[in-house]
Structure formats: structure tokens, C-alpha cells
Amino acid sequence: MSRDEYDPIKCPMPDCDADLFLDWTASIGLSRGLLTVADDSWMPDPAHPDGAGWRVACAEGHVVLLPGPTGCPCGADSCARHGFDEAEDLRRFHALDAERLSEVLTRLGAVTR
Ligand SMILES: [Zn+2]
Numbered sequence: 212m213s214r215d216e217y218d219p220i221k222c223p224m225p226d227c228d229a230d231l232f233l234d235w236t237a238s239i240g241l242s243r244g245l246l247t248v249a250d251d252s253w254m255p256d257p258a259h260p261d262g263a264g265w266r267v268a269c270a271e272g273h274v275v276l277l278p279g280p281t282g283c284p285c286g287a288d289s290c291a292r293h294g295f296d297e298a299e300d301l302r303r304f305h306a307l308d309a310e311r312l313s314e315v316l317t318r319l320g321a322v323t324r
């Protein structure tokens with residue numbers, strides 16, 4: 212790996228010099244009963260969310276990439292090989308998303324900057 216492969220990727224938007232980040236969100240459903248529990252013993256584990264998603268954005272709020280359609284782009288109904296998201300509510304960042312990000316940045320001319 213050359214040295215610049217470790218450099219932060221800059222936001223591709225014009226006049227923006229902020230670094231890009233991969234932001235995750237995890238969603239957990241709430242119920243009335245939970246609000247009456249005095250301690251935090253009910254606190255759910257964010258590693259097992261009801262919903263999860265991500266976005267690639269810079270610190271200034273420019274969103275560069277969101278999850279694509281569910282299902283594997285290879286076209287298989289149930290694809291174990293690429294491990295792509297099949298559920299609309301649980302989205303992960305996959306190698307194919309990294310490829311999509313790389314394509315977007317290349318198209319916007321940001322990688323060579
Ligand atoms: Zn930006």
C-alpha cells in the first residue's frame with residue numbers, strides 16, 4: 212500500500228474540504244413500559260437492532276452515498292456468495308458498496324485530487 216492509501220478521502224463536493232465518514236445508525240423500538248423502568252437494565256444492545264443503516268457523508272453534512280436496492284446485484288434471489296442485504300430494515304456496508312463509493316468518487320474526480 213502506498214502512503215496516500217491511508218490518507219482520509221475528502222468530500223467530492225465543490226468548495227468543501229471536509230473528510231468523508233461512514234456513519235452507521237441502529238434503531239431499536241421503544242414501548243411505554245420501558246419508560247417506567249428505573250434503571251438502565253432494559254437498555255437494548257445496539258449490536259442487535261431492529262433496524263440499521265448507514266450513509267457516507269462529510270462533516271459538513273454532504274451525503275455522498277446511501278445503501279442501494281436490497282438484494283444482490285448479481286441477480287440471485289438468495290445470494291450467500293456476496294452476503295448482500297435482503298431485508299429493507301437491516302442494511303450493512305458491503306464490499307460492493309465500497310465499489311459503488313469508489314465509482315462515485317472517480318466520476319466526481321475526487322480520488323485523484
Ligand atoms: Zn462536504
Ligand SMILES: [Zn+2]
Pocket residue numbers: 283284285286287290292293294295
Ligand atoms: Zn450475489
